[in-house]
Amino acid sequence: MSKRKARRSAPEIVEMSLSSVANAEIHTTEPSSSEHRRSKLWAIGGAMFILVLTIGIFASNGWFPRTDAMTGKRSGWFGKPLPLNATSTWNPLAPSPTPQLSKEYIYAGSRLLAVEDANANAAPPADLAVWRPSNGTWYVLGGPGSAQTFYGWGANGDIPVQGDFDGDGKTDFAVYRQSNHMWYIVNSSNGSETYMDFGGTTDLPVVADYDGDGKSDIATWRDSTATFYVFKSSTQTSWYTTFGASGDVPAPADYDGDGKADITLWRNSSNTFYSLLSGNGQAAQHTFGSSGDKPVSADYDGDGRANYALRSGASWIIANAANTSTATSTPSGDASTDIPVQNDYDADGKVDIAVWRPSNGHWYIRKSGSSNGLRDDYWGASGDIPVPALFRR
Structure with missing residues (x-):
């Protein structure tokens, strides 16, 4: 008889302030009006990229409430994953059917x-x-x-x-x-x-x-x-x-x-x-x-x-x-x-x-x-x- 334990590491949640990125000042040396507009566009584009990336990270890790497959309702808490049954590395239970218990x-x-x-x-x-x-x-x-x-x-x-x-x-x-x-x-x-x-x-x-x-x-x-x-x-x-x-x-x-x-x-x-x-x-x-x-x-x-x-x-x-x-x-x-x-x-x-x-x-x-x-x-x-x-x- 053997007993093995393995602890699953909790996912790291990185807090990012999108507002600070969007409102950050970009210093230039006497920019022209066209250069100023391009700088603003780059800042807005960078903020949007970070926003999309952050949403993707949160969604892929299950940190948004999920839909209960049985009730069709949202379930879960922000920042606390409720993992579903899957073939991912954390779930070692590959199907191997046995006779159903009475x-x-x-x-x-x-x-x-x-x-x-x-x-x-x-x-x-x-x-x-x-x-x-x-x-x-x-x-x-x-x-x-x-x-x-x-x-x-x-x-x-x-x-x-x-x-x-x-x-x-x-x-x-x-x-x-x-x-x-x-x-x-x-x-x-x-x-x-x-x-x-x-x-x-x-x-x-x-x-x-x-x-x-x-x-x-x-x-x-x-x-x-x-x-x-x-x-x-x-x-x-x-x-x-x-x-x-x-x-x-x-x-x-x-x-x-x-x-x-x-x-x-x-x-x-x-x-x-x-x-x-x-x-x-x-x-x-x-x-x-x-x-x-x-x-x-x-x-x-x-x-x-x-x-x-x-x-x-x-x-x-x-x-x-x-x-x-x-x-x-x-x-x-x-x-x-x-x-x-x-x-x-x-x-x-x-x-x-x-x-x-x-x-x-x-x-x-x-x-x-x-x-x-x-x-x-x-x-x-x-x-x-x-x-x-x-x-x-």
């Missing part, structure tokens, strides 16, 4: 970030975000009235993953490529890129903070051997544990509140969650729900511990704060074909029940805050993969 496991990744984000101090609302496999582009929308961001990172067949790998409090753009078991990460703290060979061609990413250092750890679940493989960011060492059985669904999260994600699996055949608690090293199990339910564990009550939770059809079944009592059903009003995208969208420290509807690209969020209302936002298109997280703070 959505059941994709939102397992979203779930882990929901737990981590909800426990952050003074966290702002999570951003709405989708990743488009067809062009490898991330589309991010902040809260109402916030700016839009789009970023090219990844290739068709990659698996989008969410995590704060550099510990700066922001989610980093990242993908896992099964074909070469490589992780490609853009660190939001400084724009550097991390590439790491970790996992196997059939492994699934299960990113979470397993060592409690405040950084997400690169990790995979290998179904064929029922094994978790984790690369701990605190010690830069790897470890693995065999737990569960083939066919189980990984659902790691911090269920005991010790600040570390617990190895956890959901088994459809027995309707049971199985956990290895990091706080005391003990195994735990919780049986509820029914076969076919999907795990959506997260911290829904804001107590710093993830609740065991399931999505059953169009309803959500969430265990109590101590994860000890019988779970209760909370109708959400969504359709059974919607994709769960639970996260803290109202910044109250509690994860909100939410779904994304592939057929129309709408986000339906049942806020846990004082308003307790339903939020409906359009962001994304059919074929996109929802990846909500705190990309900006």
Whole structure:
């Protein structure tokens, strides 16, 4: 396993005062009227040349707001480039398609970030975000009235993953490529890129903070051997544990509140969650729900511990704060074909029940805050993969 880092240099912005060039005095020795006119023409021509050159430099480097390919609206900030997916030298991800990941496991990744984000101090609302496999582009929308961001990172067949790998409090753009078991990460703290060979061609990413250092750890679940493989960011060492059985669904999260994600699996055949608690090293199990339910564990009550939770059809079944009592059903009003995208969208420290509807690209969020209302936002298109997280703070 190897890890390489490369930092991309920020483009140099050269400030030029065009007015000073246009108004500059040209000293001559008693010029004739024709010479004076020629001098003025040269000055004006020089100023125009510099203006055109400057505009070209700014445009070629992406320092003017660009048009969002999805919404048709302008996006970006002057002086801050938002690079598109391209074959330029900064983007190392040449297309190499791999089998598309089941959505059941994709939102397992979203779930882990929901737990981590909800426990952050003074966290702002999570951003709405989708990743488009067809062009490898991330589309991010902040809260109402916030700016839009789009970023090219990844290739068709990659698996989008969410995590704060550099510990700066922001989610980093990242993908896992099964074909070469490589992780490609853009660190939001400084724009550097991390590439790491970790996992196997059939492994699934299960990113979470397993060592409690405040950084997400690169990790995979290998179904064929029922094994978790984790690369701990605190010690830069790897470890693995065999737990569960083939066919189980990984659902790691911090269920005991010790600040570390617990190895956890959901088994459809027995309707049971199985956990290895990091706080005391003990195994735990919780049986509820029914076969076919999907795990959506997260911290829904804001107590710093993830609740065991399931999505059953169009309803959500969430265990109590101590994860000890019988779970209760909370109708959400969504359709059974919607994709769960639970996260803290109202910044109250509690994860909100939410779904994304592939057929129309709408986000339906049942806020846990004082308003307790339903939020409906359009962001994304059919074929996109929802990846909500705190990309900006």
